Amino acid sequence: MSPSFVPPRRIKIGDAAAFVGSTPRAIRHYHEIGLLPEPGRGGDGRRRYGYEDMIRLLWIRRTADAGIALDDIRDAFATGAASADADGGEAIAGVLERLEHSLAEQEAELRRQRAAVRRMRTEGSRTGLLSDLVTGRLTSLPEGSLRPADLDTLLVTERIFGPLGAAVQATRFIALARNPTLRQESDRVDDAEEALDDSVAVDDPRVARVAAERHAFESALHAFIEESGLSEEDEALFDAWEAAHPETAEGGEEGADPASRRREADSMSVVEAVGKMPYDFSPARLRCGELAEELSARDAAGT
Structure with missing residues (x-):
C-alpha cells in the first residue's frame, strides 16, 4: 500500500455494496x-458505512448465500446481541441446524422427482406416472397389453386409495390382458353401460338387464382371478405393504375398513373423491351400478 494512501474511515453505500458483492438496493x-x-x-x-457495518454486511451476504432466510439472520443477530454474543454464533448455529434439515428434505424430494422422471422415461410417460408399486405389478404383461384407459383408471385409483389400492386394482387389468375372452366381454358390458345415457329412464328394462350382465361378468372375472393365482399375489402385496408400513396397517379405529387404513397420507376418502372427481354418469347408469351391487351382495349372502 502506498504511504500516501489513507483508507477511508467511512464509505458510501455504493462502495459498501461493491465490496461485499451486493447492491445498494439490497442494503x-x-x-x-x-x-x-x-x-x-x-x-x-x-x-x-464503517468497519463494523462492513463486517455485518459480509456476515449477511455469506449466510444468505448459504440459504438462510433474511428474517432468520435478523433474529439470530438480535438473539446474539441480547446474549452479548457479537456475531450471534449460537443463534446462527440453530438456524443452520434448521437449514440443514430443510436441505435434507429438499434433497429427498429431488431424489423422488428424479426417480419419477427416470421411471417415466423407462416405462413410458403414461405408465411412469404411477408409483413403483403399481408399475412393478404390471411388469409381467407384454408391452401394449394395457390400454390408455386402464392406466388412467389406475392413476385415479392411486389418487384415492394410494399405491396399494391401485396395485390391487391392477390385478383386474392383468386378468383382462391375459384373457381375451374376458376382455371382449368387458368391452361389451362397458358399451352397454355407456348406452344408458340421459335418454334412458331409470326404470327402463335395459337398466336391470345391463346390471345383470355386469354382475355376471364381474363374477366370471373374479373366478378367473382366483383360478389363475392372481388373488394370492394380491395377498402377498397386502402382507408386504403391511410389513413395510406397520403404522398404516395398525392405525385407525378397531373394526375400520382395512382398505381405508392402507390409504396413503396424501390420498382422500371415497366420499371426498365423489365430490371432487367428475363422473359423467346418467341416472340410469348410476341405477345400473346400484342394481349390480345388490346382485353381488345377494350372492355374498348366499341368497
Missing part, C-alpha cells in the same frame, strides 16, 4: 427489515 432492504442498523450520515445526508 436498503436490510435497513428496512431491521437486519442492518442505520449508519450515520455524512454532511450530504447520505449513509456512511
Whole structure:
C-alpha cells in the first residue's frame, strides 16, 4: 500500500455494496427489515458505512448465500446481541441446524422427482406416472397389453386409495390382458353401460338387464382371478405393504375398513373423491351400478 494512501474511515453505500458483492438496493432492504442498523450520515445526508457495518454486511451476504432466510439472520443477530454474543454464533448455529434439515428434505424430494422422471422415461410417460408399486405389478404383461384407459383408471385409483389400492386394482387389468375372452366381454358390458345415457329412464328394462350382465361378468372375472393365482399375489402385496408400513396397517379405529387404513397420507376418502372427481354418469347408469351391487351382495349372502 502506498504511504500516501489513507483508507477511508467511512464509505458510501455504493462502495459498501461493491465490496461485499451486493447492491445498494439490497442494503436498503436490510435497513428496512431491521437486519442492518442505520449508519450515520455524512454532511450530504447520505449513509456512511464503517468497519463494523462492513463486517455485518459480509456476515449477511455469506449466510444468505448459504440459504438462510433474511428474517432468520435478523433474529439470530438480535438473539446474539441480547446474549452479548457479537456475531450471534449460537443463534446462527440453530438456524443452520434448521437449514440443514430443510436441505435434507429438499434433497429427498429431488431424489423422488428424479426417480419419477427416470421411471417415466423407462416405462413410458403414461405408465411412469404411477408409483413403483403399481408399475412393478404390471411388469409381467407384454408391452401394449394395457390400454390408455386402464392406466388412467389406475392413476385415479392411486389418487384415492394410494399405491396399494391401485396395485390391487391392477390385478383386474392383468386378468383382462391375459384373457381375451374376458376382455371382449368387458368391452361389451362397458358399451352397454355407456348406452344408458340421459335418454334412458331409470326404470327402463335395459337398466336391470345391463346390471345383470355386469354382475355376471364381474363374477366370471373374479373366478378367473382366483383360478389363475392372481388373488394370492394380491395377498402377498397386502402382507408386504403391511410389513413395510406397520403404522398404516395398525392405525385407525378397531373394526375400520382395512382398505381405508392402507390409504396413503396424501390420498382422500371415497366420499371426498365423489365430490371432487367428475363422473359423467346418467341416472340410469348410476341405477345400473346400484342394481349390480345388490346382485353381488345377494350372492355374498348366499341368497
